[in-house]
Amino acid sequence: MSELFKAFVIDKSDSNVQLEVQEITKDFLPDADVLIKVHYSGINYKDGLASQSNGKIVSTYPFIPGVDLAGQVVQSKDRRFEKGDYVIATSYDIGVSHYGGYSEYASIPADWILPLPKSLSSGLTLKESMILGTAGFTSALSIQRLEEHGLSIDDGPVVVTGATGGVGSLAVAMLAKRGYEVIASTGKESEHDFLKSLGASKVISREELYDGTLKSLASQRWAAAIDPVGGKPLASLLSQIKSGGSVAVSGLTAGGSVPTTVYPFILRGVNLLGIDSVFTPMSVRKQIWHRLSTDLKPNNIDSFIAKEIRLDDLPTTLPNILDGNIRGRVLINVNS
Numbered sequence: 094m095s096e097l098f099k100a101f102v103i104d105k106s107d108s109n110v111q112l113e114v115q116e117i118t119k120d121f122l123p124d125a126d127v128l129i130k131v132h133y134s135g136i137n138y139k140d141g142l143a144s145q146s147n148g149k150i151v152s153t154y155p156f157i158p159g160v161d162l163a164g165q166v167v168q169s170k171d172r173r174f175e176k177g178d179y180v181i182a183t184s185y186d187i188g189v190s191h192y193g194g195y196s197e198y199a200s201i202p203a204d205w206i207l208p209l210p211k212s213l214s215s216g217l218t219l220k221e222s223m224i225l226g227t228a229g230f231t232s233a234l235s236i237q238r239l240e241e242h243g244l245s246i247d248d249g250p251v252v253v254t255g256a257t258g259g260v261g262s263l264a265v266a267m268l269a270k271r272g273y274e275v276i277a278s279t280g281k282e283s284e285h286d287f288l289k290s291l292g293a294s295k296v297i298s299r300e301e302l303y304d305g306t307l308k309s310l311a312s313q314r315w316a317a318a319i320d321p322v323g324g325k326p327l328a329s330l331l332s333q334i335k336s337g338g339s340v341a342v343s344g345l346t347a348g349g350s351v352p353t354t355v356y357p358f359i360l361r362g363v364n365l366l367g368i369d370s371v372f373t374p375m376s377v378r379k380q381i382w383h384r385l386s387t388d389l390k391p392n393n394i395d396s397f398i399a400k401e402i403r404l405d406d407l408p409t410t411l412p413n414i415l416d417g418n419i420r421g422r423v424l425i426n427v428n429s
């Protein structure tokens with residue numbers, strides 16, 4: 094395949110990054126097992142960091158970011174995949190040290206690729222899989238880990254922080270679909286109705302969870318929490334979890350340092366569960382994508398699209414994800 098195609102390329106000279114859509118050929122891509130015609134990708138927080146000169150995501154330039162991609166196999170050197178297969182590839186080194194999804198074609202190791210889940214009752218389209226993307230995968234993995242640690246719908250309210258973000262908004266909808274009482278915590282007063290429409294029974298401000306003061310133990314309010322925010326708010330959240338409850342922590346939009354004490358852990362048996370979507374083993378990954386296409390598939394999945402953009406829009410849109418002002422997910426229709 095010698096044709097020219099479009100890719101969003103980040104380059105760096107001195108300490109400045111340049112973001113532009115370029116025309117490249119397949120020779121620009123790594124030589125991996127499977128060549129995929131990319132149909133959709135999405136924007137994750139990590140992709141925003143990849144666009145920054147000091148984002149600490151990309152180490153070698155030029156680089157094609159995009160942690161997530163979904164598309165159709167064009168060529169395969171691996172017996173597990175054939176031309177025409179619909180596939181998803183997310184995480185591992187994709188968009189970090191291996192060229193990612195912001196390109197009309199991607200060359201990906203077969204071990205990182207998964208067939209698009211299909212089921213008689215539901216299933217996913219390529220577009221739906223990228224509305225979910227790594228954010229949705231992380232929300233679903235968080236729910237699975239909480240349930241493995243004993244969470245059930247009779248235990249009481251489950252709080253979701255950063256609730257209008259990608260991980261948060263999808264977690265709210267998935268928990269509500271499962272029948273949990275969901276409390277959404279957000280910094281955006283204007284989005285309370287949106288969060289209720291996703292199934293939150295109550296919406297609270299960030300300050301109601303963390304008002305600037307930290308206690309070792311506070312009133313026991315939540316059976317569990319899904320937390321993509323981290324930082325001091327996580328320390329406060331831990332002090333409010335009921336005995337035996339768990340927090341699934343995936344992110345750090347409020348910071349990487351968590352000034353907690355041992356008391357929630359040794360006096361209430363609280364569990365802090367780390368969520369890592371990147372190196373989730375393939376067997377678990379398949380289970381989670383199956384759940385994303387069945388019991389955890391959000392209703393009205395299109396309502397999570399904050400906007401649908403083209404590759405050409407990435408230079409201006411990508412850095413904005415870091416402002417925390419986007420509601421839901423930005424979808425990239427690679428061939429539009």
Ligand SMILES: NC(=O)c1ccc[n+]([C@@H]2O[C@H](COP(=O)([O-])OP(=O)(O)OC[C@H]3O[C@@H](n4cnc5c(N)ncnc54)[C@H](OP(=O)(O)O)[C@@H]3O)[C@@H](O)[C@H]2O)c1
Binds near residue numbers: 138259278
């Ligand atoms: N561990 C993993 O495998 C994994 C996978 C995916 C993402 N992540 C991480 O999870 C986090 C969220 O990712 P995302 O894709 O959901 O990002 P996102 O769409 O940008 O959402 C982040 C949300 O966090 C809240 N927020 C932002 N700044 C905050 C602050 N200073 N204090 C408190 N809340 C703040 C905002 O929600 P409100 O305005 O509603 O409060 C914002 O919408 C990131 O740190 C990302 O790197 C980790």
